[in-house]
Amino acid sequence: MDALILLGSFIALILIGMPVAYALGLSALIGAWWIDIPFQALMIQVAGGVNKFSLMAIPFFVLAGAIMAEGGMSRRLVAFAGVLVGFVRGGLSLVNIMASTFFGAISGSSVADTASVGSVLIPEMERRGYPREFATAVTISGSVQALLTPPSHNSVLYSLAAGGTVSIASLFMAGVVPGLLMSACLMVLCLIFAKKRNYPKGEVIPLKQALKICADALWGLMAMVIILGGILSGIFTATESAAIAVLWAFFVTMFIYRDYKWSELPKLMHRTVRTISIVMILIAFAASFGYIMTLMQIPAKITTLFLTLSDNRYVILMCINAMLLLLGTVMDMAPLILILTPILLPVVLGIGVDPVHFGMIMLVNLGIG
Known part of the structure:
Protein backbone atom coordinates (compact mmCIF):
# COMPACT_ATOMS: atom_id res chain seq x y z
CA MET A 1 0.00 0.00 0.00
CA ASP A 2 2.89 2.37 0.82
CA ALA A 3 4.40 1.93 -2.65
CA LEU A 4 1.00 2.47 -4.26
CA ILE A 5 0.54 5.78 -2.42
CA LEU A 6 4.00 7.11 -3.33
CA LEU A 7 4.34 5.89 -6.91
CA GLY A 8 0.63 6.28 -7.66
CA SER A 9 0.61 9.92 -6.57
CA PHE A 10 3.74 10.60 -8.63
CA ILE A 11 2.26 9.05 -11.78
CA ALA A 12 -1.05 10.86 -11.25
CA LEU A 13 0.71 14.22 -10.90
CA ILE A 14 2.72 13.57 -14.08
CA LEU A 15 -0.45 12.66 -15.98
CA ILE A 16 -2.16 15.93 -15.06
CA GLY A 17 0.80 17.85 -16.47
CA MET A 18 2.78 18.84 -13.38
CA PRO A 19 6.54 19.31 -14.02
CA VAL A 20 8.54 16.24 -13.00
CA ALA A 21 10.57 18.04 -10.32
CA TYR A 22 7.49 19.32 -8.51
CA ALA A 23 5.72 15.98 -8.93
CA LEU A 24 8.65 14.31 -7.17
CA GLY A 25 8.54 16.80 -4.31
CA LEU A 26 4.77 16.70 -3.82
CA SER A 27 4.55 12.90 -4.02
CA ALA A 28 7.40 12.66 -1.49
CA LEU A 29 5.41 14.98 0.78
CA ILE A 30 2.32 12.79 0.38
CA GLY A 31 4.39 9.70 1.13
CA ALA A 32 5.91 11.31 4.22
CA TRP A 33 2.43 12.20 5.47
CA TRP A 34 1.23 8.65 4.82
CA ILE A 35 3.99 6.97 6.88
CA ASP A 36 4.06 9.78 9.46
CA ILE A 37 7.53 11.22 8.74
CA PRO A 38 8.18 14.74 10.14
CA PHE A 39 8.20 17.51 7.54
CA GLN A 40 11.58 18.70 8.87
CA ALA A 41 13.18 15.34 8.02
CA LEU A 42 12.02 15.71 4.44
CA MET A 43 13.47 19.23 4.20
CA ILE A 44 16.82 17.96 5.47
CA GLN A 45 16.87 15.50 2.57
CA VAL A 46 15.96 18.25 0.09
CA ALA A 47 18.81 20.47 1.28
CA GLY A 48 21.25 17.57 1.56
CA GLY A 49 20.43 16.42 -1.96
CA VAL A 50 22.16 19.44 -3.50
CA ASN A 51 24.77 19.98 -0.79
CA LYS A 52 27.36 17.76 -2.47
CA PHE A 53 30.74 18.81 -3.85
CA LYS A 261 31.35 39.82 -27.58
CA TRP A 262 31.94 40.56 -23.91
CA SER A 263 28.53 42.22 -23.80
CA GLU A 264 26.90 38.84 -24.59
CA LEU A 265 28.41 37.09 -21.55
CA PRO A 266 25.73 38.21 -19.02
CA LYS A 267 22.99 36.77 -21.25
CA LEU A 268 24.90 33.49 -21.59
CA MET A 269 25.39 33.31 -17.82
CA HIS A 270 21.69 34.00 -17.26
CA ARG A 271 20.66 31.17 -19.60
CA THR A 272 23.11 28.83 -17.91
CA VAL A 273 21.83 29.68 -14.42
CA ARG A 274 18.24 29.07 -15.54
CA THR A 275 19.21 25.66 -16.90
CA ILE A 276 21.13 24.71 -13.78
CA SER A 277 18.39 25.87 -11.41
CA ILE A 278 15.93 23.48 -13.06
CA VAL A 279 18.40 20.60 -12.69
CA MET A 280 19.15 21.42 -9.05
CA ILE A 281 15.46 21.62 -8.11
CA LEU A 282 15.01 18.22 -9.73
CA ILE A 283 17.95 16.75 -7.80
CA ALA A 284 16.76 18.21 -4.49
CA PHE A 285 13.23 16.81 -4.77
CA ALA A 286 14.53 13.49 -6.14
CA ALA A 287 16.60 13.13 -2.95
CA SER A 288 13.48 13.46 -0.80
CA PHE A 289 11.60 11.03 -3.06
CA GLY A 290 14.42 8.48 -2.78
CA TYR A 291 14.47 8.91 1.00
CA ILE A 292 10.76 8.07 1.28
CA MET A 293 11.22 5.11 -1.11
CA THR A 294 13.95 3.74 1.15
CA LEU A 295 11.82 4.12 4.28
CA MET A 296 8.99 2.29 2.51
CA GLN A 297 11.50 -0.45 1.50
CA ILE A 298 10.44 -0.14 -2.15
CA PRO A 299 13.93 -0.93 -3.59
CA ALA A 300 14.17 -4.07 -1.44
CA LYS A 301 10.72 -5.23 -2.53
CA ILE A 302 11.49 -4.66 -6.22
CA THR A 303 14.81 -6.50 -5.85
CA THR A 304 12.96 -9.48 -4.40
CA LEU A 305 10.41 -9.31 -7.23
CA PHE A 306 13.07 -9.38 -9.96
CA LEU A 307 14.98 -12.21 -8.31
CA THR A 308 11.81 -14.30 -8.11
CA LEU A 309 11.15 -13.83 -11.83
CA SER A 310 14.33 -15.65 -12.87
CA ASP A 311 17.65 -16.82 -11.48
CA ASN A 312 19.38 -16.08 -14.79
CA ARG A 313 21.25 -12.77 -14.65
CA TYR A 314 21.01 -12.27 -18.41
CA VAL A 315 17.24 -12.65 -18.42
CA ILE A 316 16.96 -10.08 -15.61
CA LEU A 317 19.30 -7.71 -17.46
CA MET A 318 17.27 -8.05 -20.66
CA CYS A 319 14.09 -7.23 -18.74
CA ILE A 320 15.76 -4.18 -17.19
CA ASN A 321 17.08 -3.08 -20.60
CA ALA A 322 13.61 -3.29 -22.12
CA MET A 323 12.06 -1.41 -19.20
CA LEU A 324 14.65 1.39 -19.38
CA LEU A 325 14.22 1.73 -23.13
CA LEU A 326 10.44 1.96 -22.76
CA LEU A 327 10.55 4.46 -19.89
CA GLY A 328 13.04 6.59 -21.82
CA THR A 329 10.38 7.23 -24.46
CA VAL A 330 7.92 8.80 -22.01
CA MET A 331 10.05 10.82 -19.56
CA ASP A 332 13.19 12.95 -19.53
CA MET A 333 16.46 11.22 -18.80
CA ALA A 334 17.61 13.12 -15.69
CA PRO A 335 14.56 12.37 -13.49
CA LEU A 336 14.57 8.74 -14.61
CA ILE A 337 18.21 8.35 -13.56
CA LEU A 338 17.47 9.87 -10.16
CA ILE A 339 14.32 7.78 -9.63
CA LEU A 340 15.37 4.41 -11.05
CA THR A 341 18.97 4.13 -9.86
CA PRO A 342 18.10 3.63 -6.15
CA ILE A 343 15.48 1.06 -7.22
CA LEU A 344 17.43 -0.96 -9.80
CA LEU A 345 20.98 -0.76 -8.45
CA PRO A 346 20.28 -3.24 -5.61
CA VAL A 347 18.78 -5.60 -8.20
CA VAL A 348 21.85 -5.64 -10.46
CA LEU A 349 24.22 -5.83 -7.51
CA GLY A 350 22.25 -8.86 -6.33
CA ILE A 351 22.95 -10.66 -9.63
CA GLY A 352 26.62 -9.70 -9.69
CA VAL A 353 26.63 -6.85 -12.24
CA ASP A 354 29.24 -4.14 -11.72
CA PRO A 355 27.59 -0.77 -10.88
CA VAL A 356 29.79 1.05 -13.42
CA HIS A 357 28.71 -1.38 -16.14
CA PHE A 358 25.07 -0.91 -15.14
CA GLY A 359 25.54 2.86 -15.30
CA MET A 360 26.51 2.58 -18.95
CA ILE A 361 23.55 0.28 -19.62
CA MET A 362 21.17 2.78 -18.05
CA LEU A 363 22.57 5.80 -19.89
CA VAL A 364 22.48 4.11 -23.30
CA ASN A 365 18.93 2.77 -22.95
CA LEU A 366 17.45 5.95 -21.54
CA GLY A 367 19.32 8.04 -24.11
CA ILE A 368 18.05 5.99 -27.05
CA GLY A 369 14.54 6.03 -25.59
Whole structure:
Protein backbone atom coordinates (compact mmCIF):
# COMPACT_ATOMS: atom_id res chain seq x y z
CA MET A 1 0.00 0.00 0.00
CA ASP A 2 2.89 2.37 0.82
CA ALA A 3 4.40 1.93 -2.65
CA LEU A 4 1.00 2.47 -4.26
CA ILE A 5 0.54 5.78 -2.42
CA LEU A 6 4.00 7.11 -3.33
CA LEU A 7 4.34 5.89 -6.91
CA GLY A 8 0.63 6.28 -7.66
CA SER A 9 0.61 9.92 -6.57
CA PHE A 10 3.74 10.60 -8.63
CA ILE A 11 2.26 9.05 -11.78
CA ALA A 12 -1.05 10.86 -11.25
CA LEU A 13 0.71 14.22 -10.90
CA ILE A 14 2.72 13.57 -14.08
CA LEU A 15 -0.45 12.66 -15.98
CA ILE A 16 -2.16 15.93 -15.06
CA GLY A 17 0.80 17.85 -16.47
CA MET A 18 2.78 18.84 -13.38
CA PRO A 19 6.54 19.31 -14.02
CA VAL A 20 8.54 16.24 -13.00
CA ALA A 21 10.57 18.04 -10.32
CA TYR A 22 7.49 19.32 -8.51
CA ALA A 23 5.72 15.98 -8.93
CA LEU A 24 8.65 14.31 -7.17
CA GLY A 25 8.54 16.80 -4.31
CA LEU A 26 4.77 16.70 -3.82
CA SER A 27 4.55 12.90 -4.02
CA ALA A 28 7.40 12.66 -1.49
CA LEU A 29 5.41 14.98 0.78
CA ILE A 30 2.32 12.79 0.38
CA GLY A 31 4.39 9.70 1.13
CA ALA A 32 5.91 11.31 4.22
CA TRP A 33 2.43 12.20 5.47
CA TRP A 34 1.23 8.65 4.82
CA ILE A 35 3.99 6.97 6.88
CA ASP A 36 4.06 9.78 9.46
CA ILE A 37 7.53 11.22 8.74
CA PRO A 38 8.18 14.74 10.14
CA PHE A 39 8.20 17.51 7.54
CA GLN A 40 11.58 18.70 8.87
CA ALA A 41 13.18 15.34 8.02
CA LEU A 42 12.02 15.71 4.44
CA MET A 43 13.47 19.23 4.20
CA ILE A 44 16.82 17.96 5.47
CA GLN A 45 16.87 15.50 2.57
CA VAL A 46 15.96 18.25 0.09
CA ALA A 47 18.81 20.47 1.28
CA GLY A 48 21.25 17.57 1.56
CA GLY A 49 20.43 16.42 -1.96
CA VAL A 50 22.16 19.44 -3.50
CA ASN A 51 24.77 19.98 -0.79
CA LYS A 52 27.36 17.76 -2.47
CA PHE A 53 30.74 18.81 -3.85
CA SER A 54 30.49 16.41 -6.81
CA LEU A 55 27.45 18.34 -8.09
CA MET A 56 29.71 21.30 -8.82
CA ALA A 57 30.72 19.46 -12.00
CA ILE A 58 27.29 19.90 -13.59
CA PRO A 59 27.04 23.73 -13.66
CA PHE A 60 30.67 24.05 -14.74
CA PHE A 61 30.30 21.59 -17.62
CA VAL A 62 27.02 23.20 -18.71
CA LEU A 63 28.69 26.62 -18.72
CA ALA A 64 31.72 25.28 -20.60
CA GLY A 65 29.46 23.72 -23.23
CA ALA A 66 27.49 26.95 -23.64
CA ILE A 67 30.65 29.02 -24.09
CA MET A 68 32.06 26.56 -26.63
CA ALA A 69 28.80 26.32 -28.59
CA GLU A 70 28.24 30.07 -28.85
CA GLY A 71 31.89 31.06 -29.09
CA GLY A 72 32.60 29.36 -32.41
CA MET A 73 34.35 26.24 -31.15
CA SER A 74 31.64 23.88 -32.43
CA ARG A 75 31.82 25.47 -35.89
CA ARG A 76 35.57 24.89 -36.02
CA LEU A 77 35.20 21.28 -34.88
CA VAL A 78 32.70 20.72 -37.70
CA ALA A 79 35.19 22.15 -40.18
CA PHE A 80 37.94 19.92 -38.76
CA ALA A 81 35.74 16.84 -39.12
CA GLY A 82 35.10 17.92 -42.70
CA VAL A 83 38.83 17.81 -43.41
CA LEU A 84 39.07 14.26 -42.06
CA VAL A 85 36.02 12.56 -43.59
CA GLY A 86 34.05 15.12 -45.60
CA PHE A 87 35.44 14.14 -49.00
CA VAL A 88 33.86 10.64 -49.21
CA ARG A 89 30.37 9.81 -50.48
CA GLY A 90 27.89 10.82 -47.81
CA GLY A 91 30.71 12.78 -46.23
CA LEU A 92 28.50 15.35 -44.51
CA SER A 93 26.75 12.63 -42.50
CA LEU A 94 30.16 11.37 -41.34
CA VAL A 95 31.18 14.93 -40.52
CA ASN A 96 28.02 15.26 -38.45
CA ILE A 97 28.79 12.18 -36.36
CA MET A 98 32.49 12.96 -35.95
CA ALA A 99 31.78 16.57 -34.95
CA SER A 100 29.22 15.29 -32.43
CA THR A 101 31.88 12.97 -31.01
CA PHE A 102 34.35 15.83 -30.63
CA PHE A 103 31.85 18.25 -29.14
CA GLY A 104 30.29 15.61 -26.89
CA ALA A 105 33.72 14.85 -25.45
CA ILE A 106 34.05 18.53 -24.52
CA SER A 107 30.55 19.53 -23.41
CA GLY A 108 29.26 16.22 -22.03
CA SER A 109 25.72 17.11 -23.09
CA SER A 110 23.73 15.48 -25.88
CA VAL A 111 21.33 18.45 -25.95
CA ALA A 112 24.15 20.96 -26.43
CA ASP A 113 25.69 18.58 -28.96
CA THR A 114 22.49 18.39 -31.01
CA ALA A 115 21.87 22.14 -30.86
CA SER A 116 25.39 23.23 -31.78
CA VAL A 117 26.21 20.65 -34.46
CA GLY A 118 22.66 20.41 -35.84
CA SER A 119 22.29 24.16 -36.30
CA VAL A 120 25.36 24.13 -38.55
CA LEU A 121 25.02 20.85 -40.42
CA ILE A 122 21.30 20.13 -40.90
CA PRO A 123 20.74 23.17 -43.19
CA GLU A 124 23.99 22.40 -45.02
CA MET A 125 23.04 18.75 -45.52
CA GLU A 126 19.65 19.79 -46.90
CA ARG A 127 21.34 22.26 -49.27
CA ARG A 128 23.60 19.47 -50.55
CA GLY A 129 20.65 17.19 -51.33
CA TYR A 130 20.30 15.06 -48.20
CA PRO A 131 16.70 14.43 -47.04
CA ARG A 132 15.79 16.47 -43.97
CA GLU A 133 14.65 13.33 -42.15
CA PHE A 134 18.05 11.68 -42.69
CA ALA A 135 19.96 14.78 -41.62
CA THR A 136 17.89 15.09 -38.44
CA ALA A 137 18.18 11.38 -37.63
CA VAL A 138 21.97 11.45 -38.07
CA THR A 139 22.27 14.50 -35.81
CA ILE A 140 20.15 13.02 -33.03
CA SER A 141 21.75 9.57 -33.26
CA GLY A 142 25.24 11.06 -33.26
CA SER A 143 24.54 13.02 -30.10
CA VAL A 144 23.66 9.92 -28.05
CA GLN A 145 27.33 9.06 -27.55
CA ALA A 146 27.71 12.36 -25.65
CA LEU A 147 25.71 10.70 -22.87
CA LEU A 148 28.58 8.25 -22.41
CA THR A 149 31.82 9.97 -23.29
CA PRO A 150 33.35 12.12 -20.58
CA PRO A 151 32.52 14.64 -19.27
CA SER A 152 28.94 13.30 -19.23
CA HIS A 153 26.53 15.21 -16.96
CA ASN A 154 24.39 12.11 -16.71
CA SER A 155 27.28 10.09 -15.31
CA VAL A 156 27.50 12.64 -12.50
CA LEU A 157 23.76 12.27 -11.86
CA TYR A 158 24.06 8.47 -11.81
CA SER A 159 26.91 8.63 -9.31
CA LEU A 160 24.82 10.95 -7.14
CA ALA A 161 21.73 8.72 -7.39
CA ALA A 162 23.87 5.72 -6.43
CA GLY A 163 24.67 7.46 -3.16
CA GLY A 164 28.19 8.40 -4.19
CA THR A 165 29.28 4.75 -4.11
CA VAL A 166 30.22 4.80 -7.81
CA SER A 167 33.23 6.91 -8.78
CA ILE A 168 32.54 9.66 -11.33
CA ALA A 169 36.02 9.19 -12.78
CA SER A 170 35.34 5.45 -13.25
CA LEU A 171 32.09 6.26 -15.06
CA PHE A 172 33.88 8.77 -17.26
CA MET A 173 36.52 6.24 -18.25
CA ALA A 174 33.95 3.48 -18.76
CA GLY A 175 32.11 5.63 -21.29
CA VAL A 176 35.06 6.24 -23.63
CA VAL A 177 35.15 2.91 -25.51
CA PRO A 178 31.37 2.39 -25.93
CA GLY A 179 31.00 6.04 -26.96
CA LEU A 180 33.66 5.73 -29.66
CA LEU A 181 32.26 2.36 -30.73
CA MET A 182 28.79 3.85 -31.15
CA SER A 183 30.22 6.65 -33.29
CA ALA A 184 32.17 4.19 -35.45
CA CYS A 185 29.11 1.99 -36.00
CA LEU A 186 26.99 5.00 -36.95
CA MET A 187 29.62 6.13 -39.45
CA VAL A 188 29.69 2.68 -41.07
CA LEU A 189 25.89 2.74 -41.28
CA CYS A 190 25.98 6.19 -42.90
CA LEU A 191 28.48 4.95 -45.49
CA ILE A 192 26.14 2.07 -46.36
CA PHE A 193 23.16 4.42 -46.72
CA ALA A 194 25.22 6.90 -48.75
CA LYS A 195 26.27 4.23 -51.24
CA LYS A 196 22.77 2.74 -51.45
CA ARG A 197 21.02 6.10 -51.92
CA ASN A 198 23.82 7.76 -53.90
CA TYR A 199 24.28 10.72 -51.57
CA PRO A 200 26.72 13.37 -52.84
CA LYS A 201 30.45 13.31 -52.30
CA GLY A 202 32.10 16.14 -50.42
CA GLU A 203 34.80 18.38 -51.79
CA VAL A 204 38.47 17.74 -51.12
CA ILE A 205 39.79 20.70 -49.14
CA PRO A 206 43.10 22.17 -50.41
CA LEU A 207 46.11 21.44 -48.21
CA LYS A 208 46.75 25.05 -47.19
CA GLN A 209 43.14 25.58 -46.13
CA ALA A 210 43.05 22.19 -44.40
CA LEU A 211 46.11 23.07 -42.31
CA LYS A 212 44.51 26.36 -41.28
CA ILE A 213 41.29 24.56 -40.26
CA CYS A 214 43.26 22.01 -38.24
CA ALA A 215 45.20 24.76 -36.49
CA ASP A 216 41.96 26.57 -35.57
CA ALA A 217 40.36 23.38 -34.24
CA LEU A 218 43.43 22.43 -32.21
CA TRP A 219 42.41 24.73 -29.36
CA GLY A 220 39.06 22.98 -29.04
CA LEU A 221 40.58 19.52 -29.31
CA MET A 222 43.02 20.37 -26.54
CA ALA A 223 40.04 20.70 -24.18
CA MET A 224 39.48 16.94 -24.53
CA VAL A 225 43.15 16.26 -23.81
CA ILE A 226 43.11 18.50 -20.74
CA ILE A 227 39.90 17.00 -19.30
CA LEU A 228 40.68 13.33 -19.94
CA GLY A 229 44.41 13.62 -19.38
CA GLY A 230 43.96 15.46 -16.11
CA ILE A 231 41.52 12.88 -14.75
CA LEU A 232 43.55 9.85 -15.91
CA SER A 233 46.82 11.22 -14.57
CA GLY A 234 45.27 12.17 -11.25
CA ILE A 235 46.22 15.84 -11.57
CA PHE A 236 42.65 16.83 -10.77
CA THR A 237 39.34 15.15 -9.98
CA ALA A 238 36.37 14.88 -12.32
CA THR A 239 34.73 17.81 -10.52
CA GLU A 240 37.84 19.97 -10.75
CA SER A 241 38.14 19.12 -14.45
CA ALA A 242 34.80 20.87 -14.99
CA ALA A 243 36.19 24.14 -13.62
CA ILE A 244 39.29 23.72 -15.78
CA ALA A 245 37.03 23.19 -18.82
CA VAL A 246 35.25 26.50 -18.14
CA LEU A 247 38.54 28.39 -17.83
CA TRP A 248 39.87 26.85 -21.04
CA ALA A 249 36.65 27.50 -22.97
CA PHE A 250 36.59 31.12 -21.76
CA PHE A 251 40.25 31.68 -22.62
CA VAL A 252 39.99 30.18 -26.12
CA THR A 253 36.67 31.89 -26.95
CA MET A 254 37.50 35.38 -25.68
CA PHE A 255 41.25 35.63 -26.33
CA ILE A 256 42.06 33.20 -29.17
CA TYR A 257 39.00 33.05 -31.42
CA ARG A 258 37.56 36.41 -30.30
CA ASP A 259 34.25 35.70 -32.06
CA TYR A 260 32.14 36.38 -28.98
CA LYS A 261 31.35 39.82 -27.58
CA TRP A 262 31.94 40.56 -23.91
CA SER A 263 28.53 42.22 -23.80
CA GLU A 264 26.90 38.84 -24.59
CA LEU A 265 28.41 37.09 -21.55
CA PRO A 266 25.73 38.21 -19.02
CA LYS A 267 22.99 36.77 -21.25
CA LEU A 268 24.90 33.49 -21.59
CA MET A 269 25.39 33.31 -17.82
CA HIS A 270 21.69 34.00 -17.26
CA ARG A 271 20.66 31.17 -19.60
CA THR A 272 23.11 28.83 -17.91
CA VAL A 273 21.83 29.68 -14.42
CA ARG A 274 18.24 29.07 -15.54
CA THR A 275 19.21 25.66 -16.90
CA ILE A 276 21.13 24.71 -13.78
CA SER A 277 18.39 25.87 -11.41
CA ILE A 278 15.93 23.48 -13.06
CA VAL A 279 18.40 20.60 -12.69
CA MET A 280 19.15 21.42 -9.05
CA ILE A 281 15.46 21.62 -8.11
CA LEU A 282 15.01 18.22 -9.73
CA ILE A 283 17.95 16.75 -7.80
CA ALA A 284 16.76 18.21 -4.49
CA PHE A 285 13.23 16.81 -4.77
CA ALA A 286 14.53 13.49 -6.14
CA ALA A 287 16.60 13.13 -2.95
CA SER A 288 13.48 13.46 -0.80
CA PHE A 289 11.60 11.03 -3.06
CA GLY A 290 14.42 8.48 -2.78
CA TYR A 291 14.47 8.91 1.00
CA ILE A 292 10.76 8.07 1.28
CA MET A 293 11.22 5.11 -1.11
CA THR A 294 13.95 3.74 1.15
CA LEU A 295 11.82 4.12 4.28
CA MET A 296 8.99 2.29 2.51
CA GLN A 297 11.50 -0.45 1.50
CA ILE A 298 10.44 -0.14 -2.15
CA PRO A 299 13.93 -0.93 -3.59
CA ALA A 300 14.17 -4.07 -1.44
CA LYS A 301 10.72 -5.23 -2.53
CA ILE A 302 11.49 -4.66 -6.22
CA THR A 303 14.81 -6.50 -5.85
CA THR A 304 12.96 -9.48 -4.40
CA LEU A 305 10.41 -9.31 -7.23
CA PHE A 306 13.07 -9.38 -9.96
CA LEU A 307 14.98 -12.21 -8.31
CA THR A 308 11.81 -14.30 -8.11
CA LEU A 309 11.15 -13.83 -11.83
CA SER A 310 14.33 -15.65 -12.87
CA ASP A 311 17.65 -16.82 -11.48
CA ASN A 312 19.38 -16.08 -14.79
CA ARG A 313 21.25 -12.77 -14.65
CA TYR A 314 21.01 -12.27 -18.41
CA VAL A 315 17.24 -12.65 -18.42
CA ILE A 316 16.96 -10.08 -15.61
CA LEU A 317 19.30 -7.71 -17.46
CA MET A 318 17.27 -8.05 -20.66
CA CYS A 319 14.09 -7.23 -18.74
CA ILE A 320 15.76 -4.18 -17.19
CA ASN A 321 17.08 -3.08 -20.60
CA ALA A 322 13.61 -3.29 -22.12
CA MET A 323 12.06 -1.41 -19.20
CA LEU A 324 14.65 1.39 -19.38
CA LEU A 325 14.22 1.73 -23.13
CA LEU A 326 10.44 1.96 -22.76
CA LEU A 327 10.55 4.46 -19.89
CA GLY A 328 13.04 6.59 -21.82
CA THR A 329 10.38 7.23 -24.46
CA VAL A 330 7.92 8.80 -22.01
CA MET A 331 10.05 10.82 -19.56
CA ASP A 332 13.19 12.95 -19.53
CA MET A 333 16.46 11.22 -18.80
CA ALA A 334 17.61 13.12 -15.69
CA PRO A 335 14.56 12.37 -13.49
CA LEU A 336 14.57 8.74 -14.61
CA ILE A 337 18.21 8.35 -13.56
CA LEU A 338 17.47 9.87 -10.16
CA ILE A 339 14.32 7.78 -9.63
CA LEU A 340 15.37 4.41 -11.05
CA THR A 341 18.97 4.13 -9.86
CA PRO A 342 18.10 3.63 -6.15
CA ILE A 343 15.48 1.06 -7.22
CA LEU A 344 17.43 -0.96 -9.80
CA LEU A 345 20.98 -0.76 -8.45
CA PRO A 346 20.28 -3.24 -5.61
CA VAL A 347 18.78 -5.60 -8.20
CA VAL A 348 21.85 -5.64 -10.46
CA LEU A 349 24.22 -5.83 -7.51
CA GLY A 350 22.25 -8.86 -6.33
CA ILE A 351 22.95 -10.66 -9.63
CA GLY A 352 26.62 -9.70 -9.69
CA VAL A 353 26.63 -6.85 -12.24
CA ASP A 354 29.24 -4.14 -11.72
CA PRO A 355 27.59 -0.77 -10.88
CA VAL A 356 29.79 1.05 -13.42
CA HIS A 357 28.71 -1.38 -16.14
CA PHE A 358 25.07 -0.91 -15.14
CA GLY A 359 25.54 2.86 -15.30
CA MET A 360 26.51 2.58 -18.95
CA ILE A 361 23.55 0.28 -19.62
CA MET A 362 21.17 2.78 -18.05
CA LEU A 363 22.57 5.80 -19.89
CA VAL A 364 22.48 4.11 -23.30
CA ASN A 365 18.93 2.77 -22.95
CA LEU A 366 17.45 5.95 -21.54
CA GLY A 367 19.32 8.04 -24.11
CA ILE A 368 18.05 5.99 -27.05
CA GLY A 369 14.54 6.03 -25.59
